[in-house]
Amino acid sequence: MATRVEAALWSMMGHGARQLKRLFLNPAEDDMYDHNFDYNGPLEEEEDYYRSLAGGDAKGDDGHGDDGGGHGEFGVHITYEDLYAAMIFFTAIYVAGVFASRVLKMPSLVGEIFAGIILGPPLADYIPNPEAFVLLGEIGLILLVLEAGIDIDLSTLSLIGTRGIIIAIIGSIAPIAIALAIAFALGFDTKASIAAGATFGPTSLGIAMNILRQGKIVNTPVGQLIVSAAVIDDMIALIILSQLSALEGDATVAQIVAPIVSALGFLIVGGYIAVFIFPKLINATIMKKVPQEQKGKAEMIIMFALILALMPATYYAKASFLMGVFIAGLAFCRSHDLHHLFVTQFKRLMQWLMRIFFAASIGFQVPIKDFGNGTVIWQGLVFTLALLGKIGTGLLVPNFTQSGRFQGFHLRDVFVTGFSMAAEGEFAFVIAVFAVDSGLITKDLYASVVLAVLISTILPPFALRYTINRYNKKSEDKVQEAIKIEYHRQETLEHLTEDEREKQLRENILNDTTLFLCIQIQCKSAWGILPTILTACQKLGLEIIDNRSWHPRGIDTTMVNEIYASDPNGLHGGESVADRLSIVQHNIFTSLRQNEVSDIWFFVFISSCICLF
CATH class of the missing domain: 1.20.1530.20 (Na+/H+ antiporter like fold)
Incomplete structure (x- = not known):
């Protein structure tokens, strides 16, 4: 007795999707297949025509049958209807995914899953x-x-x-x-x-x-x-x-x-x-x-x-x-x-x-x-x-x-x-x-x-x-606020002479003006190095504005870490910018504890003064 799975395999190999569909959509017909299925030949009650991929008849008077040397009973054939249904399925998957991601702002897989649910066996059972x-x-x-x-x-x-x-x-x-x-x-x-x-x-x-x-x-x-x-x-x-x-x-x-x-x-x-x-x-x-x-x-x-x-x-x-x-x-x-x-x-x-x-x-x-x-x-x-x-x-x-x-x-x-x-x-x-x-x-x-x-x-x-x-909106608002402050400061400086501007800059530095630092660290990648760097910055009292890292794939690679931070501690007791940066550099070097640190660069902004170290 041939099982439905065996019959399906034979059907796919020699009888096209139409017989396969009958097998799965009509389970009650098992007895018919028990009597008619022959492993050495086709079903006795096979249909007269089999559609090839090109859409022609598999046998008949048009010369595509066995006598004409065409596909006949040999090979795997699909019907035009099944091919068209498959194309509809592919289109529906794509459109549903795009709709979910672009319109509903959901992951595209949600739309793709629902396309399968609607067209597949759970509902329409349309897919061949x-x-x-x-x-x-x-x-x-x-x-x-x-x-x-x-x-x-x-x-x-x-x-x-x-x-x-x-x-x-x-x-x-x-x-x-x-x-x-x-x-x-x-x-x-x-x-x-x-x-x-x-x-x-x-x-x-x-x-x-x-x-x-x-x-x-x-x-x-x-x-x-x-x-x-x-x-x-x-x-x-x-x-x-x-x-x-x-x-x-x-x-x-x-x-x-x-x-x-x-x-x-x-x-x-x-x-x-x-x-x-x-x-x-x-x-x-x-x-x-x-x-x-x-x-x-x-x-x-x-x-x-x-x-x-x-x-x-x-x-x-x-x-x-x-x-x-x-x-x-x-x-x-x-x-x-x-x-x-x-x-x-x-x-x-x-x-x-x-x-x-x-x-x-x-x-x-x-x-x-x-x-x-x-x-x-x-x-x-x-x-x-x-x-x-x-x-x-x-x-x-x-x-x-x-x-x-x-x-x-x-x-x-x-x-x-x-x-x-x-x-x-x-x-x-x-x-x-x-x-x-x-x-x-x-x-x-x-x-x-x-x-x-x-x-x-x-x-x-x-x-x-x-x-x-x-x-991100909060960060943008802070940037806009800083731009407004800077615009107002520039308007104030326009009414000052060059000597008065220099004097005000020195006073701001001495009055604990906040330093803004861009720190670039190039070093060997090591276990847990990112938390180590950030811990060192925290001990220095730096407020991290942004921190990003880049490195190639592999093991023992070189990493570049870029930190944007503010230093609200400012300068004290005649301390220069170079002195403060020296302290920052020393603490970072010490915390990393490795000889592979290539270099540390500083890009510093102090009020209207920009310095590169």
Whole structure:
């Protein structure tokens, strides 16, 4: 007896999408297929015509049949109707994403998910061969994880130091614990509660990065902190995904321990080999023989070979196969040639595959009809409380400013970090789908969890954008106020002679006039160096106005850190500007405690006097 899946495979290979549609839309016809299906030939009751991709008949009097040497029964054929439906689906995905991002100011993935919900199996069931689109979406997920490994910036992770790791760990554990407690309180069993809780652990770096870039915060200390924490969150999510597989069926102690040991082993040992050993090995054996202009392509081939080796290795070792993909990308995180080639070759493709991922892999599996169930709705709203664990990580952000703790711009950093970490996305949906497919959670619980995750992709980004815009407006207002003061001062100076202006400038300096400093520090990247520099500035009493850093990719790189600060301490007791800058320079050099500091430059503004040191 042929199963429906077997019949579907035969239909796709030789009978076109029309027979496939009959198989899936008419389950009651199984008996007919039992009698008529023949593995060595077509169905007895096949249709007379099969549409080829070009739109012609597969057989008939027009010469395209077997006698005419055309397609006939051989090959894979699709109907015009299915092709047109697929084009409508692609158009709807794109338009919905643009509408969500441009008009509704939401992440584009929200519109893409709803396009999949409306046109896919949950509602209209208009999309032909939905499994094919889900497959494409899963390939997009693999490329996304691969890109995450390639994009790992080891310098950024080291610049932030321990604080980024702490925020990432707490940002994963706290929401999982809250969701776990909620699930237990709602009466779900242990496996379902663990699976539901795990959904709230990941953070969507893509959503947060998009808004942080718009707000010009990415290369600030708090921006670097968020990026580091979100990257580590992705690693934790891969470990969680590996662990959930152990909960299927009657789990034993060995089944529970094996996945987490395997995942940690691959991440720690495999990650170390990928970063510190593998690049040296291929450079010494393979890459030295490759011309410089071909190195990117050679590394790309090696990377995909590594993927093909690590995916089954991690899968059969009970870790997530995505862990293998991540490590393969991590092995080339220091390669500029491969990074450039990957972006040019795969970026556009990845954008479309991820649109399909959200629309098909996620949207097709959102039980939208269950959202009309009152129980699903109120439980989903209760599960959103788990986001408090993410938002609470903002309280761990160090004070990079002279403002009091949880005041002024430190309060901004707290909110920006909390809302960035609360924006869930790709991995949250992946874990939820895995949990329901594995039978760990019921469809109703899955619907509630998905509703909560959808809310997390909508509300936190709104709050993040509002916070950034509000504090940027405050900064602009301060600048405008300073411009007005300076304009008024210039008007006053116009009525003074040159000697009177010089006299007033000297009096302002002696009367503790505020110095405005632009400090540029060039030094070797080191663990936790950004918090160290900012701590030194705080001890000097400098009020940080803005702070940004730049560095190339890789390990042991050179960093340039630029700080705009005001020095309200001014000059005292005949102290000169050079004396004050000497103190600042000495304290920064001492705090860094490294011989690799190339230089420190100062650009100083004192009332109407500008100096470069």
